[in-house]
Amino acid sequence: MIRFEHVSKRYGESLILDDLNLEIATGEFTVLIGPSGCGKTTTLKTINRLIEPDKGKIFIDDQDISQIDKVKLRRSIGYVIQQIGLFPNMTVEQNISVVPKLLNYEKARCNKIVRELLALVDMPYEEYAHKYPSEMSGGQQQRIGVLRALAASPPIVLMDEPFGALDPMTRRILQDEVSKLQKKLNKTIVFVTHDMDEALNMADKIIFMNKGKIVQIAAPEEMLENPADDLIRSFMGKHSKDQEALPQTAADFMRSDIYSCYRNRGVREAIQQMARRKVDTLLVKNLDDTYAGTVSIKSIRNHGKDLKTIEPLITQENAVSYVDEDAQICFDKLLNGQDSYVVVLNHDGTIAGIVTKTSMAKSLADAVWGDSQ
Amino acid sequence: MSHFLALYGKRLSSAIVTHFWYVVVSVVFAFVIAFILGILLSRMPKRANLILPVISVFQTIPGIVFIGLLFLYNGMVPSTVVIALTIYAIFPILKNTYVGIINVSENFKEAARGCGMSPFQILMKVEVPLALPSIITGLRISTVYTVSWAVLAAMIGLGGLGELIYAGVSSNNNALIIAGAIPAAIMALLFSLAIDFLRKALIPKQLRRDSK
Amino acid sequence: MTLDMIMSHLYLVLAAVALTIIIGVPLGILAYFYKSVRKIILWVVEVLQTMPALALLGIIMVFLGAGKATVVIGLLLYSLLPVVQNTYVGLSEVDPAIKEVAQGMGMTKLYRLWHVEMPIAFPLIFTGIRIAAVTSVGTAVFATFVGGGGLGSLIYRGIRVSNMTMIMSGTLALMVMAVGCDGIMSHIEKRLYRRFSPRKTI
Numbered sequence A: 001m002i003r004f005e006h007v008s009k010r011y012g013e014s015l016i017l018d019d020l021n022l023e024i025a026t027g028e029f030t031v032l033i034g035p036s037g038c039g040k041t042t043t044l045k046t047i048n049r050l051i052e053p054d055k056g057k058i059f060i061d062d063q064d065i066s067q068i069d070k071v072k073l074r075r076s077i078g079y080v081i082q083q084i085g086l087f088p089n090m091t092v093e094q095n096i097s098v099v100p101k102l103l104n105y106e107k108a109r110c111n112k113i114v115r116e117l118l119a120l121v122d123m124p125y126e127e128y129a130h131k132y133p134s135e136m137s138g139g140q141q142q143r144i145g146v147l148r149a150l151a152a153s154p155p156i157v158l159m160d161e162p163f164g165a166l167d168p169m170t171r172r173i174l175q176d177e178v179s180k181l182q183k184k185l186n187k188t189i190v191f192v193t194h195d196m197d198e199a200l201n202m203a204d205k206i207i208f209m210n211k212g213k214i215v216q217i218a219a220p221e222e223m224l225e226n227p228a229d230d231l232i233r234s235f236m237g238k239h240s241k242d243q244e245a246l247p248q249t250a251a252d253f254m255r256s257d258i259y260s261c262y263r264n265r266g267v268r269e270a271i272q273q274m275a276r277r278k279v280d281t282l283l284v285k286n287l288d289d290t291y292a293g294t295v296s297i298k299s300i301r302n303h304g305k306d307l308k309t310i311e312p313l314i315t316q317e318n319a320v321s322y323v324d325e326d327a328q329i330c331f332d333k334l335l336n337g338q339d340s341y342v343v344v345l346n347h348d349g350t351i352a353g354i355v356t357k358t359s360m361a362k363s364l365a366d367a368v369w370g371d372s373q
Numbered sequence B: 001m002s003h004f005l006a007l008y009g010k011r012l013s014s015a016i017v018t019h020f021w022y023v024v025v026s027v028v029f030a031f032v033i034a035f036i037l038g039i040l041l042s043r044m045p046k047r048a049n050l051i052l053p054v055i056s057v058f059q060t061i062p063g064i065v066f067i068g069l070l071f072l073y074n075g076m077v078p079s080t081v082v083i084a085l086t087i088y089a090i091f092p093i094l095k096n097t098y099v100g101i102i103n104v105s106e107n108f109k110e111a112a113r114g115c116g117m118s119p120f121q122i123l124m125k126v127e128v129p130l131a132l133p134s135i136i137t138g139l140r141i142s143t144v145y146t147v148s149w150a151v152l153a154a155m156i157g158l159g160g161l162g163e164l165i166y167a168g169v170s171s172n173n174n175a176l177i178i179a180g181a182i183p184a185a186i187m188a189l190l191f192s193l194a195i196d197f198l199r200k201a202l203i204p205k206q207l208r209r210d211s212k
Numbered sequence C: 001m002t003l004d005m006i007m008s009h010l011y012l013v014l015a016a017v018a019l020t021i022i023i024g025v026p027l028g029i030l031a032y033f034y035k036s037v038r039k040i041i042l043w044v045v046e047v048l049q050t051m052p053a054l055a056l057l058g059i060i061m062v063f064l065g066a067g068k069a070t071v072v073i074g075l076l077l078y079s080l081l082p083v084v085q086n087t088y089v090g091l092s093e094v095d096p097a098i099k100e101v102a103q104g105m106g107m108t109k110l111y112r113l114w115h116v117e118m119p120i121a122f123p124l125i126f127t128g129i130r131i132a133a134v135t136s137v138g139t140a141v142f143a144t145f146v147g148g149g150g151l152g153s154l155i156y157r158g159i160r161v162s163n164m165t166m167i168m169s170g171t172l173a174l175m176v177m178a179v180g181c182d183g184i185m186s187h188i189e190k191r192l193y194r195r196f197s198p199r200k201t202i
């Protein structure tokens, strides 16, 4: 059992952990969730003393961990970090046996552990044991990261957004694998994520944090039924009962990470920019940053060879909308016109973004099923 | 040719041997010192932006200066050459050791800490191995330069292959110049091949990316 | 210390660097264009740089005699590596998409090289030139042994006559030259990289 008693942590002026009190039962899969910067990682790291709290105490099985030697403590707690953190200078086998070796296990015993663990995730020893991390996919690497944490059979394993960098498919598979492992090996796992899907999928118990405080501790179903506040409700997104209002204006549907250039740019430069961004048109601005029109690769290809700047190739045929224009009107322009996007302008004439079919679908999906970041 | 060998053969072989030992001894000393210093400096990374420029500035001092200064203080003894070359050879290795260790990503260090490694274990099992490519690059630079500056041992009358080059240049004897220059060039190439070999032996090929 | 010596040192370095650019960049381009000669070119410049400077100068002197020409050629051979290598690497690393678009517009190979690929590779090539220049400042010290003058003569004479001031002022001048050269060129380099890096307008 892990118990926090009045744990606080400050960095300078700001209170990062604010009087945390909580208990994590042995063999339980606990997920720490909350918005970015709320203190999840800090909380996790206080458990293996990578961070020391300013106030309060943490107990593992009723023993105050500040009294246990740091290095010893860490060897008895598995730790998996988001950036994978496999040692690139070691093979899979060496990586997995880091902690057993630190604990002076014999060679044969280390090897046996590696074989057993690899078998657990269906990665044949012969094929993988002698590979270096750089020779494996992200998913495989993170599997090894998890195995490394399990190698010395620690009763507790800490995981900090371990699957954050993986694609959704792999992520799902690894979630299931870890869930299975946890049940099978009966570990106490503390798992940090900011993805409610992941939390609901894996947790026995969810701890929701915000601004260094615990907002709610509950089983997944209970949190779904009775979210303690609006923030949790919005995190539940698609899962929760009542929906937020649908987005209304063009601005709600646009993407703002667009590529543009000034009208006096050289043709070659424009081509380079398009190539780099893998786009076939560029938005063009006047020198005062107001919208001037668009330039397409086709027009450059047809007429641009002898030109110095893109100026003569700028057209204003593309559909335009304003940030507060009704979303429906904007959609009409997109769906009924022949342009692949609608340019959205601010009222001062500068470019705010563009609405594409993809950005539209994505915003709608987010609205209906929750923010899937 | 045989005439030449009869005339200079003995001088040449002793010059090669002297030159070789100047290089090996200086580089070994320099490596030990620079490696330890590099590690010590890497323990104070907050001063990195102070330390690095200082090392880099010292690196611009040509080897002749160290040899010259030590000659004035220490006199015409072999230790003058060895100490001067050692000092010169320290800087590239020091810089590359320091930079190599400093650049090990915090991720790996944190993972190592999380595994329960002590600071010393983190250094030996994670930081140094990951810095090894950089360290060996530094070793190679130092070695090649040392072969080059060891030629100047002759400037203060202390032998080595420079003696032949030197004598050749001042007496306009092309055969002598070549007799010193070619072995010196070959020695430099052999040393750098040996270090490449060391690199291959010490660093798994998956990690061998930076070579320069 | 005479201004003469500083100037003659600078002259040696400048002449060598100019020649290095004139010869090194085309060699790098050649290595980029023709796979058949790539290995040879890159290998030869690497071997040249591995040679002890005085040995190299001595060998050249056998052919050209003592004097500035020997030194300049020696420095040139000695500093080809960074320029050739960076030219080759810079050109090879131009985004294939850009090369394709340029090709798609019907540019010839040479036109593309000059108008698209070289400008993009230029910052890296410049880095090579900076390394070559800074290294040459130090290596030019050897000039004195083959009759080329420069600050090496000052330091050498200082050693001969046990004159500390001479040695120190020569060394200081060298360091200032090397550090100054590095500083100025690094500054330009940073601006180049900034100018050539992708522009984000929003």
Ligand SMILES: Nc1ncnc2c1ncn2[C@@H]1O[C@H](COP(=O)(O)OP(=O)(O)O)[C@@H](O)[C@H]1O
Residues within 6 Å of the ligand: A011, A016, A034, A035, A036, A037, A038, A039, A040, A041, A042, A043
């Ligand atoms: N070493 C540090 N110094 C100052 N502030 C820090 C430090 N580490 C974390 N913080 C701050 O503490 C807060 C919580 O961080 P963290 O626990 O990493 O959040 P989370 O993991 O929930 O995203 C953040 O606002 C972060 O900026």
Ligand SMILES: [Mg+2]
Residues within 6 Å of the ligand: A040, A041, A042, A160
């Ligand atoms: Mg975090």
